[in-house]
Amino acid sequence: MRLLSQNTHATHRTQSTQSRRSLLRFAARLSASLAITLASTQIANLNVASAQTPKASDNTASQPSSNPNEPIKVGVIGLDTSHAGAFAKIIRSAPETSPLARLKIVAAFPGGSPDIPSSIDRVPGYTKEFQNLGIEIVDSVEALLPKVQAVLLHSLDGRTHLSQVAPVLLAKKPVFIDKPLAGNLSDAVAIAKLAEHTQTPWFTSSSLRFTPSIHRYREKTDRKILGANSWSPCSLEPHHTDLTWYGIHGVEALYTAMNVGCKSVTRTKSEGTDVVVGLWNDGRIGVFRGIRSGTQGYGLTVFGSDFLENDAKYEGYEPLVVEIAKFFAGGPAPVSSQESLEIMAFIQAAQRSSDQNGIPVTIEEVMQEANSVASEKILPWTKQK
Numbered sequence: 001m002r003l004l005s006q007n008t009h010a011t012h013r014t015q016s017t018q019s020r021r022s023l024l025r026f027a028a029r030l031s032a033s034l035a036i037t038l039a040s041t042q043i044a045n046l047n048v049a050s051a052q053t054p055k056a057s058d059n060t061a062s063q064p065s066s067n068p069n070e071p072i073k074v075g076v077i078g079l080d081t082s083h084a085g086a087f088a089k090i091i092r093s094a095p096e097t098s099p100l101a102r103l104k105i106v107a108a109f110p111g112g113s114p115d116i117p118s119s120i121d122r123v124p125g126y127t128k129e130f131q132n133l134g135i136e137i138v139d140s141v142e143a144l145l146p147k148v149q150a151v152l153l154h155s156l157d158g159r160t161h162l163s164q165v166a167p168v169l170l171a172k173k174p175v176f177i178d179k180p181l182a183g184n185l186s187d188a189v190a191i192a193k194l195a196e197h198t199q200t201p202w203f204t205s206s207s208l209r210f211t212p213s214i215h216r217y218r219e220k221t222d223r224k225i226l227g228a229n230s231w232s233p234c235s236l237e238p239h240h241t242d243l244t245w246y247g248i249h250g251v252e253a254l255y256t257a258m259n260v261g262c263k264s265v266t267r268t269k270s271e272g273t274d275v276v277v278g279l280w281n282d283g284r285i286g287v288f289r290g291i292r293s294g295t296q297g298y299g300l301t302v303f304g305s306d307f308l309e310n311d312a313k314y315e316g317y318e319p320l321v322v323e324i325a326k327f328f329a330g331g332p333a334p335v336s337s338q339e340s341l342e343i344m345a346f347i348q349a350a351q352r353s354s355d356q357n358g359i360p361v362t363i364e365e366v367m368q369e370a371n372s373v374a375s376e377k378i379l380p381w382t383k384q385k
Helices: 002-052 082-092 123-132 141-147 158-170 185-198 212-219 248-258 318-328 337-355 363-377
Strands: 072-077 103-109 150-153 175-178 202-205 225-233 262-269 273-280 285-291 299-304
Touching: 072 082, 072 141, 072 158, 082 103, 082 123, 082 318, 103 123, 103 141, 141 158, 150 158, 158 175, 158 185, 175 318, 185 337, 185 363, 202 318, 202 337, 212 248, 212 299, 225 248, 248 273, 248 285, 248 299, 248 337, 262 337, 262 363, 273 337, 337 363
Parallel strands: 072 103, 072 150, 150 175, 175 202, 225 285
Antiparallel strands: 225 299, 262 273, 273 285
């Protein structure tokens, strides 16, 4: 009996020890599980806090509404050009039935380039004009962005466009970039690359493109165009690739008729005139004449398979501003980035041609060089987290 009792007690002690060990293992697992859960919660809270804490360049909270009854708050960069005031007046005077009626310019950054008198000398007057319209004036692009849902970049100096549009693209605000897209081709390509990187919609255009007597050649795609000649004033500015300053108006009109596909460019330049000949991949020829002396004007002659027309004329800014309004309201960009970059490449090739005594220069050649440089130019922004 004593032996049985001792064995029973021993069994009970063993079972008790095993139970305590099992309980301790369970408690350890529970403690570890709670610790993991707590750590996960803290990381999740940290991520939420991080996402809710705006960075200096994070201005994405306010985007244009798809509701056609809600206004779109627009900001302006660059009060050194007549375009700023002219566009503002067109928007403010638009009838309620116009796409322009949704746009409301609420803030502007004056900008201005001290080394270009036609830029910096205009800033005080246009700034006062905007103030008289009740539009808030701010001291930086960064200060502008939280106040607006879309941006008009008007700065006269194309050299400033990359640095001014970069914060806009990082904030994912749709933006119209006034002519020229940039001061040179590599800056233009950098803008397109950064916009692609941020997935931000943008476009650029001369107002001549949407003049009805010019834009009809895009609308009537069944008409076979064999070639075209365009002309426009072509004053030069020493800080810019020659044709970007003013000749771009005539080049854009030429492209509106001819479309993309230029292969090579040859330029003949004199003191008062430029003649730029483009050879398209399909054998068509497009010619731009830049005018710096004598009577100046804008025009386009189009040679078709069954027509010849030369009645195109400039008809003001409003058709372009209407296209901008549709774009800001969520519509597609009315000019592709491919075409805008080819226009800049056409201009760059023309510059190189005249610099090298009028030899033909290919679009491919200047684009390859610009792509390489542009990738380096956007690194300060693409490296931002």
